[in-house]
Amino acid sequence: MSTATARSLSQRASVMPASPIRKLAPYADVAKSHGVKVYHLNIGQPDVASPETFWKAIRENNLSVLEYSHSAGILALREKAAAAYTAMGIPVETNQLMVTTAGSEALSIAMSVLCDEGDEVIVPEPMYANYIGFAAANAVKVVPILTKIEDNFALPSLEEFEKRITPRTKAILVCNPGNPTGIVYSPEQLAGLREIAIKHGVYLIADEVYREFVYEGGRPQSILELEGLDELAIMVDSVSKRYSLCGARIGFLVSRNKKFMDAALRFGQARLSSPTLEMIGVLAALDTPTSYFDEVRSEYRKRRDLLVSRLRAMPGVVCPDIQGAFYATVRLPIDDSDRFCQWMLEEFRLHGATVMMAPGTGFYSTPGLGKDEVRIAYVLNVEDTAAAMDCLQLALQNYPGRTNQ
């Protein structure tokens, strides 16, 4: 029998990056197997308990068959979620909302519905690393627009956005409050984005999964509150952070653009449904009292304050102002953030512990950027955060690739 060489894997497989948040996990596993305590500041996995309402619904469910649910999500959940948005001042109707398998799938579907291979999405960088992954999966071109740590990662001028708009531009994608920067966009900044979107007919996708995590001022404005943007605004949401339910994989894709939602539902039908049991839990979690968020916010504010003060006290470290979410993108006096983060897992120990962080390079689509930055997720309690900062401080003193700053 004649044989042929196996055909090549796809181009998109070759450009799909390993997650900067997860790619160092094997080194962390090795360290742990030797008894080392690893403080995980690499991933936005809060240590806050998921709401009791959720657990009660899960533990007391009386189902016999775990069935598929509607491709747009259980109707009761859609109705309740839409009502909850409306109650907080963001008017949403049930048919403008689809339940997705977390924010990840909502973003992926949004990109698929808007973009073909080679179409462009403008994204401020540093950006949530997985946007680069979703774009790679969809063969979509990410067009970055640089924001700077010296400006606390504020959006550049509208002219900078307009310079990047081409006939292939389909959307501008922002994360608000921002992962990995901690920025919360002002109404003026959002108004500017609105103006560009309307002027050029490009869609505005806002990843608003950190809505509850704002430490100065009230609720950040949603993209869905902007006037005259019904056709162009697409909001992505998730219960992962809000209810500390990262493992539930339940999110929402929301838009008033009927054609967009019709297409999104067809993509949803192709994967049948999101996890049914988790939807039942989330249906109950939506009844979580607002005091839950007050406590969570107060706890995260403490963590942020500690983190910022500790980082700013370290020579050569630049920590910007952080207004929301639970991340900081921080400049360190190091030669290479990938090497530094790996070195910390492989070589550095303080009292038998070390810290895992996400190298900054993975949050830029422009090659070469982020080499002196790391993303820190401040998701651990104050005591652990302090211990992690002790590690980082000493590590920076001892790291062989420390730069002269």
Add this chain to the structure above:
Amino acid sequence: MSTATARSLSQRASVMPASPIRKLAPYADVAKSHGVKVYHLNIGQPDVASPETFWKAIRENNLSVLEYSHSAGILALREKAAAAYTAMGIPVETNQLMVTTAGSEALSIAMSVLCDEGDEVIVPEPMYANYIGFAAANAVKVVPILTKIEDNFALPSLEEFEKRITPRTKAILVCNPGNPTGIVYSPEQLAGLREIAIKHGVYLIADEVYREFVYEGGRPQSILELEGLDELAIMVDSVSKRYSLCGARIGFLVSRNKKFMDAALRFGQARLSSPTLEMIGVLAALDTPTSYFDEVRSEYRKRRDLLVSRLRAMPGVVCPDIQGAFYATVRLPIDDSDRFCQWMLEEFRLHGATVMMAPGTGFYSTPGLGKDEVRIAYVLNVEDTAAAMDCLQLALQNYPGRTNQ
């Protein structure tokens, strides 16, 4: 302020089909709202209870935070699943297996890892409708190869496959046991596919989610048992049907091709993880005694026997031999299966009940085929199946678009 027309949605959004299994749901909803009993033979949603092992693990879980899990799935689940395959005679190592968000995601990732826009996948038709959806999402071209009801949907000759192989062909995709046909491929047929794959270096993707549902002979051969195919064989599996856990959204992507699995994991990292709680339940469900399957198989055999005998007694109806899965693709004396299925939901009633089926057209990628066919999922108990067949029999007598046969 100047305004522009909103930019167009993507080409893939325009070609993404509505699911033939779900698109008529609004008509069913209307019927139900008027008190009509709808027998759902449209969707492979078994009425069999999910295993008690699963429910016990879910209800008695003592988690506090529902965290992300590893992007390849909880290690204990990967180990146990690999061991379970090995125990049944399909040698699989832990690192050759990735947990996915059901078989749907496993298929979608497999396509993404192998194919770029315009690449081709050869699929016998009628095919599981969602293959067409995954291909549309990935801008991959489905190249159908016709199988015929008169042959019980047996695979055509190897020459027919080879005629369709081009430089863009990346894979052959089969479902075994077959949805929507009920065929179980013989070792000879699989050997033929193996020969073609090796000769041309194309990948062989086998969707084996119905492995336990075989009514004649023993376990069907897995693609992973074929010799010399380590680099080319990709197996997709799921607990949806096996354990009646359709709503859990847990599946497996399995291959011995390391480069393929490495790439698949990067796609997995982009979506973070599959649902954690469901993995905990499935970990326990893997301990389900084999007697569970014996009972399930015996129950489905009864349903199949009833369905086949009832259908064959209806004038003008052609029902092929069905060896596995729980579907039949059946020829009916009708003008248009979409119209007929909708008519049954809107117009036809027997004792206040009607039947929902999936129009055959959605299971062909060749336009125009399947107009006189429907897919019937025999997932209801014998009594309900009999009542549904009473409905179908009378409906065929009364349907205005009945053809002369």
